[in-house]
Amino acid sequence: MKSGWKVVLLAIAAVAATALPGQAKECRDEAITATSREYLSRSLGAFPGSWSAWRNKVKDELGEGWQAWRRAEDRSIRCEQGVSSGGKRWTCTRSARPCRPGSGGGTDVGGGSGTGTGGGGSTNTGGELPNDLPTIDQVLRRGMKNAQVETLQYLLREAGYDIKLDGDFGDATEKAVRDFQRKNDLKVDGRAGPDTIEALTS
Numbered sequence: 768m769k770s771g772w773k774v775v776l777l778a779i780a781a782v783a784a785t786a787l788p789g790q791a792k793e794c795r796d797e798a799i800t801a802t803s804r805e806y807l808s809r810s811l812g813a814f815p816g817s818w819s820a821w822r823n824k825v826k827d828e829l830g831e832g833w834q835a836w837r838r839a840e841d842r843s844i845r846c847e848q849g850v851s852s853g854g855k856r857w858t859c860t861r862s863a864r865p866c867r868p869g870s871g872g873g874t875d876v877g878g879g880s881g882t883g884t885g886g887g888g889s890t891n892t893g894g895e896l897p898n899d900l901p902t903i904d905q906v907l908r909r910g911m912k913n914a915q916v917e918t919l920q921y922l923l924r925e926a927g928y929d930i931k932l933d934g935d936f937g938d939a940t941e942k943a944v945r946d947f948q949r950k951n952d953l954k955v956d957g958r959a960g961p962d963t964i965e966a967l968t969s
Contacts, residue, residue, distance in 0.1 A: 791869030810961030
């Protein structure tokens with residue numbers, strides 16, 4: 768917490784570590800911790816921002832193959848809302864022990880064969896998310912075409928959906944979002960809003 772901030776809410780989510788389906792894995796002994804930058808919104812900003820920050824830090828420190836959050840062990844997320852000169856802002860910090868697929872464990876996006884609701888193979892066969900893809904800070908819906916949609920598609924691939932990483936929120940992406948919402952007891956509307964993004968990055 769930065770000096771001068773007044774904490775108005777502290778939310779701690781301890782997430783049970785779950786291996787991606789059908790994958791043996793190798794895990795590091797030490798946890799890596801990363802914090803998002805400041806955002807006005809928790810769910811559409813700081814929460815997914817901490818996912819990006821953690822993933823990028825792991826990639827920088829350990830290289831490719833370690834950065835799938837859903838594969839990591841001992842996962843925890845802490846979010847704080849503070850007051851600075853710019854007003855109220857959220858930051859989230861997440862910590863986990865990175866893991867990578869064991870022998871024959873597949874690619875970084877884990878579960879690429881998954882539930883198969885998407886439209887065929889990925890245009891990014893290694894499943895790697897470039898460090899410069901933006902944090903999701905808006906509701907994403909069918910018909911949108913931008914880099915934040917590609918971030919969403921990566922998150923869906925990490926959750927087990929075999930869809931293209933093309934930044935186009937089309938039929939395959941909407942079907943994957945609806946299926947994910949249904950399986951996670953969320954409102955099934957095909958839009959990637961705060962609850963869906965938070966669930967995908969938890």
